[in-house]
Structures are given as C-alpha cells and as structure tokens.
Amino acid sequence: MKYTNFQIFWLVALRVTIGWHFLYEGLVKLTNPNWSSVGFLLDSEGFLSEFYKGMAANPDLLQWIDWINIWGLIAIGAGLILGIFCRVAISAGVLLLAMYYLSHPPFVGLVYAMPTEGSYLIVNKVLIEMIAIIVLLVFPTSKFIGLDRLIFSRK
Amino acid sequence: MSEEKNKNINRRDVLKGLATLPVAGAFAYSWYQKQKLSRMLKNALNAEVNLDEEQLAFSTEPTNKIIIRIGIIGTGGRGRHLLMAAGFVHPETIDDWKYWANENKTDKRYEEYMQQEDLNLVVTGVCDIYESNAEKGLKASANSYRNGIDGKMGNTPTRYNNYKELLEADNIDAVIIATPDHWHGTITIAAAKAGKHVYCEKPMTWTVEETYDVVNAVKDNNIVFQLGHQNRQTESHFKAKQAYEKGLLGKVNLIEVTTNRNSPGGAWQYHIPENATPNNIDWKQFIGPAPWHDFSLERFFRWRCWWDYSTGLSGDLFTHEFDAMNQILNLGIAESATSSGGIYYYKDGRTVPDVLQMTFEYPSRDMSLLYSASLASNKKRGKVIMGHDAYMEVGGNLKLYADPGSTKYKEKIKEGIIDPKLPLYSFTPGMKQVDAITSPTEQYFAGRGLLYTYRGGKRVDTSHLHIKEWVDCIRTEKQPSCNVDQGFEEAMTAHMGTMSYHENRKVFWDADKQQIV
Numbered sequence: 027m028k029y030t031n032f033q034i035f036w037l038v039a040l041r042v043t044i045g046w047h048f049l050y051e052g053l054v055k056l057t058n059p060n061w062s063s064v065g066f067l068l069d070s071e072g073f074l075s076e077f078y079k080g081m082a083a084n085p086d087l088l089q090w091i092d093w094i095n096i097w098g099l100i101a102i103g104a105g106l107i108l109g110i111f112c113r114v115a116i117s118a119g120v121l122l123l124a125m126y127y128l129s130h131p132p133f134v135g136l137v138y139a140m141p142t143e144g145s146y147l148i149v150n151k152v153l154i155e156m157i158a159i160i161v162l163l164v165f166p167t168s169k170f171i172g173l174d175r176l177i178f179s180r181k
Numbered sequence: 182m183s184e185e186k187n188k189n190i191n192r193r194d195v196l197k198g199l200a201t202l203p204v205a206g207a208f209a210y211s212w213y214q215k216q217k218l219s220r221m222l223k224n225a226l227n228a229e230v231n232l233d234e235e236q237l238a239f240s241t242e243p244t245n246k247i248i249i250r251i252g253i254i255g256t257g258g259r260g261r262h263l264l265m266a267a268g269f270v271h272p273e274t275i276d277d278w279k280y281w282a283n284e285n286k287t288d289k290r291y292e293e294y295m296q297q298e299d300l301n302l303v304v305t306g307v308c309d310i311y312e313s314n315a316e317k318g319l320k321a322s323a324n325s326y327r328n329g330i331d332g333k334m335g336n337t338p339t340r341y342n343n344y345k346e347l348l349e350a351d352n353i354d355a356v357i358i359a360t361p362d363h364w365h366g367t368i369t370i371a372a373a374k375a376g377k378h379v380y381c382e383k384p385m386t387w388t389v390e391e392t393y394d395v396v397n398a399v400k401d402n403n404i405v406f407q408l409g410h411q412n413r414q415t416e417s418h419f420k421a422k423q424a425y426e427k428g429l430l431g432k433v434n435l436i437e438v439t440t441n442r443n444s445p446g447g448a449w450q451y452h453i454p455e456n457a458t459p460n461n462i463d464w465k466q467f468i469g470p471a472p473w474h475d476f477s478l479e480r481f482f483r484w485r486c487w488w489d490y491s492t493g494l495s496g497d498l499f500t501h502e503f504d505a506m507n508q509i510l511n512l513g514i515a516e517s518a519t520s521s522g523g524i525y526y527y528k529d530g531r532t533v534p535d536v537l538q539m540t541f542e543y544p545s546r547d548m549s550l551l552y553s554a555s556l557a558s559n560k561k562r563g564k565v566i567m568g569h570d571a572y573m574e575v576g577g578n579l580k581l582y583a584d585p586g587s588t589k590y591k592e593k594i595k596e597g598i599i600d601p602k603l604p605l606y607s608f609t610p611g612m613k614q615v616d617a618i619t620s621p622t623e624q625y626f627a628g629r630g631l632l633y634t635y636r637g638g639k640r641v642d643t644s645h646l647h648i649k650e651w652v653d654c655i656r657t658e659k660q661p662s663c664n665v666d667q668g669f670e671e672a673m674t675a676h677m678g679t680m681s682y683h684e685n686r687k688v689f690w691d692a693d694k695q696q697i698v
Contacts, residue, residue: 038200042201042204046204046208050208050212053212057216060609083285083286083287084286085286104205107201107204107205107208108201108202108205109201170197171197171198171200171201172197172198172200172201173198173199174198175194175197175198176190176194176195176198179190179194
C-alpha cells in the first residue's frame with residue numbers, strides 16, 4: 027500500500043490518539059485498587075445482557091476479566107502508540123470494543139444506570155472508536171511509522 | 182521496496198520506526214503529572230481526614246472453647262435467624278442452599294454459612310407456642326454439624342411449652358429471646374432472676390415501667406445482657422464513629438434517620454400458614470401481659486400491627502436507627518420528643534401507624550434527631566449526620582462530604598484540594614463482591630448495615646458477630662457493646678416517641694428523676 031505523507035500523518039495521528047485512550051483507560055484501572063468490571067457487567071442490557079451478568083456472577087471468571095481488561099487495554103494502547111505488533115493489537119482492540127458496545131448497546135428502549143456523557147441512538151462513541159480502528163486495520167501504518175517497520179523489515 | 186533495502190535497517194528506518202516514541206514520552210509525562218497532582222490532593226486530604234490507616238475497634242479474637250448451653254424462646258422467623266447466626270440451621274434449609282448454590286453461582290449462602298465461625302454452643306432447650314415453629318426450632322438446634330437431611334445430627338434439645346419451664350432447667354446457661362415485643366421485658370426479668378444470661382431482640386421493652394425492672398434484674402443478678410442491635414458490629418459504623426470523634430463534621434446540629442418500605446411483608450402483613458389453628462397455638466400464653474382478645478390468626482402472625490403486642494414503628498424500626506446513632510454519637514436519652522403520623526395506607530385493622538415522624542431534641546448538645554418513616558413508599562433516604570463542616574451518610578457503607586459553607590475546610594475548598602461535590606472520605610467494604618440478595622425487606626436491612634458486614638474483606642452476618650460478642654463476654658465476664666445501659670437509652674427514647682404520639686403532646690425526659698414527664 028502506498029500513502030501520501032499527508033495520509034500517513036493523519037492515519038498515524040488516529041492510531042496514536044486511540045492508543046493513548048486505551049493506555050490511559052488501562053492504567054487508570056490498574057492503579058485503582060477498587061476497580062472491578064463487576065458494576066459495568068451487571069449494568070448490561072440488551073440481547074446479550076444475560077451473558078454479561080453471568081460473567082459477573084462467576085468470581086473466578088471475573089478476576090480473569092478484570093485482568094484481561096487492564097492488561098489488554100494497556101498492551102493495545104502501547105501497541106497502537108508505538109506501532110508494535112499493530113495488527114494483533116488492533117484486532118484485540120476491535121474485540122474489546124465490540125464487547126463493550128454489545129454490553130451496553132444504545133438501542134431504542136434500553137436504559138442504563140451508568141452515566142454517559144452524551145446522547146446516543148444506536149451509534150455511540152464506542153462504536154465509532156471501533157470502526158475507526160477497523161479503518162486502521164484496513165489502512166495499516168505501523169510498517170511505515172512504528173516499531174513494526176524495524177521488526178518486519180528483518181527477514 | 183527492493184530485497185536489499187529490506188535486509189538492512191538504515192537510519193531512515195530507525196527514525197520512522199521510532200517516530201511515535203515522543204508520543205509515548207508525552208503520555209508518560211502527562212501521566213506522571215496527573216499522578217503527582219492526585220497524590221498531592223490525596224496527601225492534603227489525608228492530612229485532614231486520615232481515617233484509612235486507623236484500626237477499627239472490634240475484636241477479631243476467635244471464640245474460646247468453653248461450651249455454653251443455650252435455650253431459645255421464640256423460634257419464628259427472627260428466632261431462627263438468630264439460631265443460624267449461632268450456628269444452627271434447619272437441615273432442609275442447608276439442602277436448599279446447596280441446591281441454589283449449584284443453580285446460581287452468586288448464591289453464597291451455603292458457602293458463607295459453612296465459613297461462619299463455630300461459637301462452641303449447644304442448644305439444650307427450645308420454647309415456642311406455635312407447634313410448627315417449635316418443630317423447626319428443634320430440627321435446627323439439633324443440626325450442630327451443619328448437615329442436610331441425610332447427614333448426622335446432634336442431640337435434639339428439650340422442648341418446653343412454657344418459657345418458665347425452660348428457665349428452670351439446670352442445663353441452660355443462657356437464653357436467646359426472640360418473642361413478640363410485649364414479652365421481651367417480662368421474659369428478660371424472669372431469665373435474669375433465674376441466673377441465665379440474656380440475648381434479647383430489640384426493642385428492650387414494651388412498657389416504660391418494665392424498663393426499670395429489666396435494668397435492675399440484669400444488674401442485681403449480674404448476668405451478661407446483650408440487646409439485639411446487630412448494627413453494633415457494622416464496620417462502617419465504627420468508621421463513622423472515628424470520623425465524628427475526629428471532628429471531621431464540625432459541630433453536628435441535625436441527624437436525620439428514616440425508614441422507607443413498600444411491600445406487604447415490609448409493612449408486617451406476614452403470611453398466615455394454612456395449618457395454623459387454636460389447637461397448635463397456645464393463644465393464652467401468647468396474650469400474656471397484653472389485654473385479652475379472642476383468638477385471631479391475624480393478631481398472632483401479624484402482631485407487629487397492634488399496640489397490644491407491638492411497639493410500632495418507634496420500637497420496631499426507629500430503635501435500629503437510634504441505636505446506630507447512639508453507637509456513633511453517644512446520644513443518650515433524648516431530652517424531649519414530639520411525634521405525629523397516622524394509618525394512612527394499610528387500613529387493614531392495624532392500630533400502629535404506617536407513617537410516622539418523630540423529633541427528638543438534645544438542647545444540651547445543640548442538636549436534633551429527626552425520624553421519618555413510611556411503610557408505603559420506597560423513596561431511599563439514608564441516615565444522615567449533618568455538621569457545620571461536613572455531612573455524613575451512613576449505611577452499609579459510608580460517605581462524608583465537605584460542606585461548601587464550612588469554616589474548617591474553607592481554605593482547602595478555595596485551593597481546590599477539597600471538592601464539596603465529591604466525597605471527602607468514602608468507605609465501601611467488600612466493594613468487589615457481587616450481591617445476590619433479593620427480597621425487598623432484606624435489601625432494606627442490608628442497605629442500613631443490619632444484615633451483614635465485612636471482617637478482613639469477607640462478608641459476615643452481623644447477627645452472628647453480635648451473638649459471638651455476647652457469648653465471648655459470658656466466657657470472659659465482660660460487658661457487650663449493646664448492654665442494658667444502652668438498652669435503657671434505646672427503650673426510653675423510643676417510648677418517649679410513642680407516648681408523644683398517643684398523647685398528642687411533647688414529652689420530656691427528667692434526667693434527675695430518670696422519668697418521662
């Protein structure tokens with residue numbers, strides 16, 4: 027794939043800002059000893075809510091989910107910012123965001139206890155962020171700007 | 182790109198490969214700045230609040246091995262809960278819990294019960310005047326090994342038809358009293374005179390007069406008396422007491438406590454079993470000190486609805502709130518009381534009000550205690566202690582907010598270190614736990630710190646801890662936290678509220694004569 031410098035710049039800017047968001051979300055959870063995904067999971071509504079509430083109900087599984095969320099967010103964030111193993115990081119990011127979106131889909135008729143900062147109908151910022159990183163998967167940049175350039179250029 | 186270029190990493194590759202590294206640097210720097218600021222704020226707050234490091238004042242000593250022989254009088258719903266808290270559960274209930282634990286992973290009743298400390302008790306006597314309750318009490322009491330119906334049972338205790346016979350038994354050291362309110366005082370006095378230690382459900386008494394007799398009987402006979410206000414064991418209440426004593430609230434001038442329920446069970450319209458008849462209920466003994474009334478299933482099973490056996494909202498639910506406040510602020514008996522209310526929703530023949538407001542004044546401490554209750558609205562209102570500098574909401578957890586008009590925190594609010602919109606201090610034990618409790622009445626009690634608390638991060642039944650404290654005090658000849666002096670304050674304050682309601686006037690406490698006037 028060949029990009030103009032202008033295209034590369036904005037694609038990398040998108041990658042780095044999304045990475046920043048992931049990394050910060052992960053670190054905030056890591057440094058808060060009281061954080062747990064339990065409240066978020068229990069607040070789930072929609073056609074998959076039973077699945078999410080079931081996760082919250084199993085303490086062993088819950089510990090795993092907390093761990094995966096914290097370290098997943100941190101690793102994805104670092105991957106996007108530094109452009110390292112970007113394909114894997116973005117794929118994992120899409121998966122996490124899809125899980126977040128489906129746990130709290132802003133569908134007609136669903137109401138949540140957790141506060142949101144805007145007004146949404148079907149499309150919310152989680153969905154937009156997810157589509158944005160899918161765009162990054164389709165237009166990869168880490169082999170131009172990022173550590174992947176160094177890793178994958180060595181045969 | 183050509184093959185050759187791919188094999189060698191040149192300077193251009195390194196630069197482009199590391200091009201976003203400054204972003205990582207900027208992130209690290211911003212993170213450091215943010216952490217520094219929040220550490221600074223936290224330290225500044227801790228200098229002001231400093232509650233986290235302090236140890237809580239409850240004992241965590243395991244119970245010693247001296248066996249105490251228990252008799253229980255009254256094995257209805259509450260009595261059987263106390264048996265459970267003491268370590269005795271009906272085998273069918275154990276099987277039920279096991280079943281539900283299998284069905285639903287959040288159902289921890291079985292697991293938590295099996296983890297409950299063994300208090301080295303044996304139940305040797307059971308008394309209930311309703312056949313079915315007595316049988317359930319006997320089955321539970323015999324289950325000293327915590328088994329299901331197929332498991333090994335311990336000795337079945339003796340069944341007594343009359344509490345007086347139970348109190349005469351030599352093989353009973355201590356009694357748990359969980360009868361309707363109108364029997365609390367009479368049985369406590371008789372038990373004390375028989376030399377039995379007493380754990381009595383709240384309220385301590387049904388009439389003003391017997392309150393003095395209970396105090397005298399307990400003190401003269403040197404027994405260990407614990408009144409059933411299990412809130413004394415709630416972790417957040419210990420924290421609240423520390424916060425108050427440290428002066429974090431400034432001058433406290435108003436305390437607001439409330440009751441809100443909205444279900445038939447919450448309003449004491451309990452289920453009446455179909456098999457209950459005058460043949461399996463000792464109606465005459467039920468009436469006891471109350472005025473005579475012909476046999477009535479409603480009165481027997483829903484006794485809380487009639488003054489003849491009940492102490493109404495004041496004795497039944499306000500006492501929980503009062504005792505929590507007495508525990509935290511050392512209130513003592515109110516100096517005056519006024520109350521009003523009525524039977525506004527449950528027009529089912531009851532005589533006790535379902536909506537009640539009571540105001541208690543403490544002029545010598547410059548504060549009022551306000552109680553407001555409705556049994557027909559679930560609007561959630563907490564227990565709030567209001568001071569000039571901060572207010573505190575207490576329940577199963579604790580939240581303390583600085584007041585925007587505070588003098589004490591004025592500078593820190595100005596500097597942005599304290600934000601009155603955010604809690605200055607909050608305490609949530611067991612935060613990561615999932616709560617599987619469902620019934621509205623249970624939620625009511627849990628939210629008010631009456632159902633369970635936490636010790637070392639583990640959820641424990643407060644009633645269990647309260648009974649543990651009682652039996653440990655019997656063994657070590659100490660006074661428990663809700664002894665007869667606390668009980669006297671609880672009973673008199675509640676009676677003042679009720680008296681004001683009945684007589685439609687303000688009533689006063691004469692501290693010299695120790696009388697309500």
